[in-house]
Structures are given as C-alpha cells and as structure tokens.
Amino acid sequence: MANNSSNGDHQTPKKPPPPPSPLRFSKFFQSNMRILVTGGAGFIGSHLVDKLMENEKNEVIVADNYFTGSKDNLRKWIGHPRFELIRHDVTEPLLVEVDQIYHLACPASPIFYKYNPVKSQSNMPAYVLQQTIKTNVIGTLNMLGLAKRVGARILLTSTSEVYGDPLVHPQPETYWGNVNPIGVRSCYDEGKRVAETLMFDYHRQHGIEIRIARIFNTYGPRMNIDDGRVVSNFIAQAIRGEPLTVQAPGTQTRSFCYVSDMVNGLIRLMEGENTGPINIGNPGEFTMIELAETVKELINPHVEIKMVENTPDDPRQRKPDITKAKELLEWEPKIKLRDGLPLMEEDFRQRLGVPK
Numbered sequence: 001m002a003n004n005s006s007n008g009d010h011q012t013p014k015k016p017p018p019p020p021s022p023l024r025f026s027k028f029f030q031s032n033m034r035i036l037v038t039g040g041a042g043f044i045g046s047h048l049v050d051k052l053m054e055n056e057k058n059e060v061i062v063a064d065n066y067f068t069g070s071k072d073n074l075r076k077w078i079g080h081p082r083f084e085l086i087r088h089d090v091t092e093p094l095l096v097e098v099d100q101i102y103h104l105a106c107p108a109s110p111i112f113y114k115y116n117p118v119k120s121q122s123n124m125p126a127y128v129l130q131q132t133i134k135t136n137v138i139g140t141l142n143m144l145g146l147a148k149r150v151g152a153r154i155l156l157t158s159t160s161e162v163y164g165d166p167l168v169h170p171q172p173e174t175y176w177g178n179v180n181p182i183g184v185r186s187c188y189d190e191g192k193r194v195a196e197t198l199m200f201d202y203h204r205q206h207g208i209e210i211r212i213a214r215i216f217n218t219y220g221p222r223m224n225i226d227d228g229r230v231v232s233n234f235i236a237q238a239i240r241g242e243p244l245t246v247q248a249p250g251t252q253t254r255s256f257c258y259v260s261d262m263v264n265g266l267i268r269l270m271e272g273e274n275t276g277p278i279n280i281g282n283p284g285e286f287t288m289i290e291l292a293e294t295v296k297e298l299i300n301p302h303v304e305i306k307m308v309e310n311t312p313d314d315p316r317q318r319k320p321d322i323t324k325a326k327e328l329l330e331w332e333p334k335i336k337l338r339d340g341l342p343l344m345e346e347d348f349r350q351r352l353g354v355p356k
C-alpha cells in the first residue's frame with residue numbers, strides 16, 4: 001500500500017489512494033491485469049514485455065515514440081489479443097485504463113540523451129526532436145496524472161546516474177549524490193532526479209502508489225548496435241574486428257547487470273510493498289580496461305584495445321549497494337558478466353550478419 005514506504009516518515013501520504021477506475025467493476029471487466037509499459041519498444045522495456053506477456057492474466061499496452069526503440073523488438077507480440085502497441089510520445093497526455101504503469105520511456109544512452117537535451121530548433125522529423133528533460137519531467141507528470149485518474153500503481157525506472165560522480169562507494173539509496181546541475185549529462189541525471197521528486201510528491205499529496213527503481217548499467221540482447229554504450233560498443237567492435245575504444249583513463253568503473261535479472265527485479269519491486277527508491281543492479285564491478293580485456297578474451301582475441309578521449313563529467317566509479325533489494329525484494333542478480341556477454345554476442349552476430 002502507499003503508506004508502507006521504505007524510506008522513512010517523510011513519505012507518509014496525506015491521502016488514501018484514489019479509487020480504481022469504475023471500468024474495473026463494469027460488466028465488461030475481465031480479471032486480467034492491464035499493464036502499460038512506456039518505452040516498451042526499447043531494450044529493457046521489450047524484455048519486460050516478454051516477461052509480463054508470459055502471464056496469461058496480463059494484458060500489456062506499450063506506448064513508445066520509437067526514438068531509440070523499435071517495433072522489431074516486439075514483433076512476436078504484434079497481433080496478439082492481449083497486446084497493444086501505441087505510437088505515443090509521453091510528453092503528451094495519454095488516456096488509457098490500466099492497473100499498473102511501468103514508466104521506462106526515456107533515451108538511456110548518453111549519446112542519445114545528450115542529442116536533444118531540451119528541444120531541437122532544426123527541421124528534423126518529429127521522432128528525432130528528442131527532448132530528454134521534457135520526457136523526464138513532463139512525461140513523468142503525464143504518467144502520474146494517468147495513475148491518479150485511474151488509480152494505477154506506477155513504477156519509474158530511475159538511474160544510478162542520480163548519484164552523479166559518487167563520493168560514496170558503493171552507493172546506498174540513502175546517498176544524495178554528487179551531480180553537476182549544469183553539465184551535458186544534467187538533462188538526464190537531473191531530469192531523473194526531478195522525476196523521482198514528482199513521484200514522491202504525487203505519493204504524498206495524492207496517495208498514488210509509487211515504486212522507484214534505481215537501475216545500474218544493464219546489458220543484453222536487443223541493445224541498439226550503435227547505441228554508444230560501452231558493452232554494446234565493445235561487442236560490436238570485437239565482432240567487426242575493430243579496436244575496442246576505451247575512453248580515458250580506463251580505470252573508471254561500472255557494474256553490469258544482465259537484462260533478465262533486471263526485469264525480474266523490476267517486477268519484484270512492482271509487485272511488492274516498498275516504494276523504494278531501490279537500487280537494482282549487479283555489484284560485480286569492473287574497470288573499462290578490465291571489461292575490454294574480458295570482451296577481447298571471450299569474443300575476439302585478435303582485436304586491439306585503443307585508448308580514446310572521454311566525454312565531460314564521466315562518473316569515475318559506480319557500484320550498487322543492493323542490501324535493500326536483497327532484504328525487501330528477496331532479489332539479487334544471478335548472471336555473471338562472463339556468462340552474460342556470450343548471450344549478447346549471439347544476438348549481435350545475428351543482427352550484424354557475422355557468424356562465429
């Protein structure tokens with residue numbers, strides 16, 4: 001319930017949650033759980049849809065503007081009677097009747113989220129006029145408005161980037177972060193921080209049932225091949241026989257979670273009684289040089305590792321403290337990096353047309 005929050009007294013809501021939609025009690029009501037997944041055509045979203053669709057009691061609606069996602073990721077569900085796909089930008093209001101909302105819509109790769117931080121003045125087609133801050137702020141407001149209107153529970157996929165360039169290591173949820181508010185990454189990390197604020201304000205003021213996941217770097221099949229994120233870059237480079245581009249100094253660390261573990265964690269959080277924020281990630285921590293060496297060893301021992309220039313404000317270290325996820329969700333990741341990379345390699349080889 002909304003008042004069973006995990007983060008202290010200040011989160012106690014003023015009001016009970018709004019009543020569920022009257023449609024649920026209409027003669028047409030079916031016992032199914034109707035679930036909206038925003039950003040469901042993307043990498044994590046499409047794996048989440050696969051898992052939700054396994055349960056025959058679930059009806060899934062995906063709303064996506066296809067900025068970084070693709071219908072191809074959902075092709076096996078298109079035409080299924082329990083599945084609907086809507087081309088929709090979450091910066092516009094959405095009127096649907098649902099019981100749960102997984103709100104993922106937001107470009108996640110730094111090259112995409114820095115592409116159009118506010119609003120492009122160019123005459124590019126609408127789908128590339130990406131608006132990272134608007135997606136995070138107005139998009140989250142719209143989805144909270146929807147949750148309020150229909151009495152749905154809403155889960156936000158926040159990010160480890162809310163910790164910025166962290167001075168506490170590993171990062172527990174109680175750490176408030178070290179974020180540059182005026183840097184090139186701010187549209188994303190400050191955007192997500194505001195989205196978290198909105199979630200808690202709606203929870204306190206309107207009694208909305210909220211869940212916040214702070215996701216740490218996640219990898220797996222279906223990542224965009226030219227996504228720019230480190231794991232997809234290294235795997236594509238190794239398969240193409242190109243040098244692996246380690247951005248200097250290469251000693252910066254990340255902790256990588258395989259996507260099926262992530263999806264299980266998100267569903268646990270949605271179904272459980274804790275608002276979060278809860279870190280969901282794999283605590284196995286690697287420097288970028290170690291990651292490049294592992295990819296080289298597993299995928300192509302002949303490729304070179306090349307040091308290239310980094311981008312501003314790159315966090316120097318990141319590793320989740322997942323004590324809360326273990327205790328409150330009884331969740332922890334199962335797939336080690338060395339086991340997950342080959343699963344991703346298979347998918348990338350198929351899409352690149354380069355057999356082993």
Ligand SMILES: NC(=O)c1ccc[n+]([C@@H]2O[C@H](COP(=O)([O-])OP(=O)(O)OC[C@H]3O[C@@H](n4cnc5c(N)ncnc54)[C@H](O)[C@@H]3O)[C@@H](O)[C@H]2O)c1
Binds near residue numbers: 218
């Ligand atoms: N993958 C990670 O490592 C990671 C880490 C932390 C947080 N997250 C969060 O998880 C979520 C999913 O990330 P992902 O890796 O699957 O990214 P992704 O880019 O593959 O997916 C994002 C999806 O959202 C859609 N989208 C973007 N803006 C939209 C808008 N305004 N309206 C409707 N749809 C829109 C895109 O088209 C895409 O399908 C994001 O919210 C991201 O911030 C991801």
Ligand SMILES: O=c1ccn([C@@H]2O[C@H](COP(=O)(O)OP(=O)(O)O[C@H]3OC[C@@H](O)[C@H](O)[C@H]3O)[C@@H](O)[C@H]2O)c(=O)[nH]1
Binds near residue numbers: 109159231
């Ligand atoms: O080719 C590359 C790409 C990236 N890198 C390095 O790899 C590290 C990770 O970079 P990524 O772009 O994959 O991802 P980041 O950790 O910077 O950001 C990610 O964090 C969590 C999520 O919210 C997002 O998915 C994304 O913003 C950085 O230190 C970067 O400098 C390389 O060494 N080589």
